[in-house]
Amino acid sequence: MSVAQALAWARQQLEAIDDATIDAEILLAHAIDKNRTWLKTWPEHILSEKQLSHYQYLISRRSKGEPTAYLIGEKEFWSLTFKVTQDTLIPRPETEVLVEQALQRIPENSDFKVADLGTGSGAIALAIASERPQTTVWALDMSEPALKVAQANAEHNKIKNVAFEQGSWLSNWQHGQLDMIVSNPPYVAPNDPHLADLVYEPVTALVAEDKGLSDIHQITQQATEHLKPGGYLLFEHGYDQGEAVREILHKVGFTQIETVKDYAGQDRVSLGKR
Ligand SMILES: C[S@@+](CC[C@H](N)C(=O)[O-])C[C@H]1O[C@@H](n2cnc3c(N)ncnc32)[C@H](O)[C@@H]1O
Missing domain, CATH: 3.40.50.150 (Vaccinia Virus protein VP39)
Structure with missing residues (x-):
C-alpha cells in the first residue's frame, strides 16, 4: 500500500474524529519515522508490511478514542x-x-x-x-x-x-x-x-x-x-x-x-x- 492509499484508508477509519486528516498524517509520520512534509513529497512510496501493520495498530487505537499525543508520546x-x-x-x-x-x-x-x-x-x-x-x-x-x-x-x-x-x-x-x-x-x-x-x-x-x-x-x-x-x-x-x-x-x-x-x-x- 502507498502512503497516499494508507492515508485515505486511515481517514475513513477515523471519520468520526474531528481532526481525522491531521491525525492520520501525524500517526503515519510517526509509524514510519518521517515528518508530514515527507508524506506529502512521497505519496507513491510503498510502505513495508511492518510499517503498515504498525500504522494499522495506531489507527485502531485512535479510532477507539485514544488521544494522538499519547500514541506518539508527545505534544506541541x-x-x-x-x-x-x-x-x-x-x-x-x-x-x-x-x-x-x-x-x-x-x-x-x-x-x-x-x-x-x-x-x-x-x-x-x-x-x-x-x-x-x-x-x-x-x-x-x-x-x-x-x-x-x-x-x-x-x-x-x-x-x-x-x-x-x-x-x-x-x-x-x-x-x-x-x-x-x-x-x-x-x-x-x-x-x-x-x-x-x-x-x-x-x-x-x-x-x-x-x-x-x-x-x-x-x-x-x-x-x-x-x-x-x-x-x-x-x-x-x-x-x-x-x-x-x-x-x-x-x-x-x-x-x-x-x-x-x-x-x-x-x-x-x-x-x-x-
Ligand atoms: C489540569 S492538570 C494541569 C497540567 C498542566 N499544568 C497543563 O496545563 O497541561 C492539573 C495538575 O495538577 C496536579 N495536582 C492535582 N492535585 C494536586 C495537588 N493537591 N497538589 C499539587 N498538584 C496537584 C495533577 O497531578 C496535574 O498534573
Missing part, C-alpha cells in the same frame, strides 16, 4: 515539544491564554519568582521560563511520575531556569515570597458528563470537588500567604466558572480581578493582584 505547546505519558494531562491550546496573560505581567529581563502549581508535563512553567530566562520558575506537582516527565521536558527543551518540587500545592513551600502564581488545577466537577470523553487522562489531573472549585479555593487561600504584595495569581478554569473564580479571589482581597476569554470566546483565565 507554545512551539516547544513536550513528552507526555498517561501520568500527565495533554497540554491544551487554550492553556496558552494563561501563558500569554502571565507573560504580559512579567517584565522582560525581570527576576520574578514564579510558581506553576500542578505542572503536569511542565507546559506552563517551561513556556514562561523559555520566554523570561531571568525568572526562576518552580514547577510543582503532587505526582512524582508527572514531575519526572516535566523534568525530562526541561532537559529536552534545554530550559534551565526551572526548579521542580513535589508537594500538595504550597503546603510545604519554603522558598520565600513569590511574584506570581499560575495554575491550571483540576477543575472538572465529579459529575461532569464531559469526563466520559477523557478516560485516557489521569482523573487526579482533572477532577475537583465543590463543583470543580475546591482546588482553586485552596490555592487562593495559600496564595494570600505566599504572594508578595502586588503579586499576581492566575488560574485557568472551566468555561462556566469565571464568575465563581472572580468571587473566590474577591473574598480574600485580591484587586484588579478580571476574566480573559480563550480563542473560542469562552471564559478561561481569571486573575487578580494581591
Whole structure:
C-alpha cells in the first residue's frame, strides 16, 4: 500500500474524529519515522508490511478514542515539544491564554519568582521560563511520575531556569515570597458528563470537588500567604466558572480581578493582584 492509499484508508477509519486528516498524517509520520512534509513529497512510496501493520495498530487505537499525543508520546505547546505519558494531562491550546496573560505581567529581563502549581508535563512553567530566562520558575506537582516527565521536558527543551518540587500545592513551600502564581488545577466537577470523553487522562489531573472549585479555593487561600504584595495569581478554569473564580479571589482581597476569554470566546483565565 502507498502512503497516499494508507492515508485515505486511515481517514475513513477515523471519520468520526474531528481532526481525522491531521491525525492520520501525524500517526503515519510517526509509524514510519518521517515528518508530514515527507508524506506529502512521497505519496507513491510503498510502505513495508511492518510499517503498515504498525500504522494499522495506531489507527485502531485512535479510532477507539485514544488521544494522538499519547500514541506518539508527545505534544506541541507554545512551539516547544513536550513528552507526555498517561501520568500527565495533554497540554491544551487554550492553556496558552494563561501563558500569554502571565507573560504580559512579567517584565522582560525581570527576576520574578514564579510558581506553576500542578505542572503536569511542565507546559506552563517551561513556556514562561523559555520566554523570561531571568525568572526562576518552580514547577510543582503532587505526582512524582508527572514531575519526572516535566523534568525530562526541561532537559529536552534545554530550559534551565526551572526548579521542580513535589508537594500538595504550597503546603510545604519554603522558598520565600513569590511574584506570581499560575495554575491550571483540576477543575472538572465529579459529575461532569464531559469526563466520559477523557478516560485516557489521569482523573487526579482533572477532577475537583465543590463543583470543580475546591482546588482553586485552596490555592487562593495559600496564595494570600505566599504572594508578595502586588503579586499576581492566575488560574485557568472551566468555561462556566469565571464568575465563581472572580468571587473566590474577591473574598480574600485580591484587586484588579478580571476574566480573559480563550480563542473560542469562552471564559478561561481569571486573575487578580494581591
Ligand atoms: C489540569 S492538570 C494541569 C497540567 C498542566 N499544568 C497543563 O496545563 O497541561 C492539573 C495538575 O495538577 C496536579 N495536582 C492535582 N492535585 C494536586 C495537588 N493537591 N497538589 C499539587 N498538584 C496537584 C495533577 O497531578 C496535574 O498534573
